[in-house]
Amino acid sequence: MVQDRILVWKFNRGSKDALRRIYERYKDDLLGLAVMLLRDRSLAEDVVHSVFVTFAQSVGTFYLTGTLKGYLATCVANRARDVNRLKRGKSLETAVAEEACSKQDAPVNRAMSSENSQRLAELLRALVDDQREVIILHLHHGMRFREIAKARNVSVNTIQSRYRYGLEKLRAMLNSEMENDIGT
Template sequence: MEAPVVDDRLLHQRVVGGDEAALGELYDRFAALIFGLAVRVTRDRAVAEDIAQEVFVTFWERPLAYDPERGSLRAWLATIAHRRAVDHVRAEERRKVSVLGPRVYERPGELEDTVLAADEATRVREAVATLPDALRAVIELAYYQGRTYRQVAEELAIPEGTAKSRIRLGLRKLAESLGGEQP
């Protein structure tokens, strides 16, 4: 598992130095991840292509924005892609509201349910952000990106048993953090 981190740091250094071939390698390594994440969030392939392009252009233009001491390059790029995709979805929702008017809720309590669900999602995202890197990585892959434990193990280059254990431990820590019962 050490090799990808070293490779990421070398790629980062090469991009900082203006090496266009390094950007190509970075693209080859992470484009599918970035595009896939953007498609899952936006549900629009054309928008996802634009977001993926923006992510790599941003990295090329401002490579020093990434700090290798704070996390992996993969996670940093995925975070940028996710934020851009969410921003796009929110902007589309605002546009729809301005064109169509405010949303009409069909049943009593639907607005409250929507607000509570959004609040709960925020609490969960904040709790996931506090997990140690190893646990956060498996939870994000398994639950935000829909990967199986086998796919998680493969992507992180860890044994399947380790992936399962980290997912269980991550869920347990989330339950503790959120004040719920442990699974």
């Protein structure tokens, strides 16, 4: 935390080395978050790129209120949400075609090494954006509900509700999978 604040202070003084260290510190986590939210390695890289360039533009004026990791993760989640909205806005035909390509190239498979990760990604797709986001930010990135609520400008109760409903859906899907396995 203090290390981050010092890095931010140096960054605000124009230190590119500080910016590099911030990037090195959080790049993998942020890329992982983007991959989970977008299920597309290429788009995820673009999102992380966009977040860092925007962050870099704030040099001299950036003001950190919470944690740096939380701030950057929230930025990635915001961008990912925008990208997902754009994807949904495309015609069904385009989306289907892209989905087919996505499966062929399976870029996400390369990004996610373990079977469980891929399985989780599949399950998370069934959730609405808000629920998926809060679950990933909380369980994968250690953000507190309060922190997420502040970033989303909603109440803590709202965030906790999204989390509970999302988790309940995951639980139902996992139970259903288990029953199917037993049935076969």
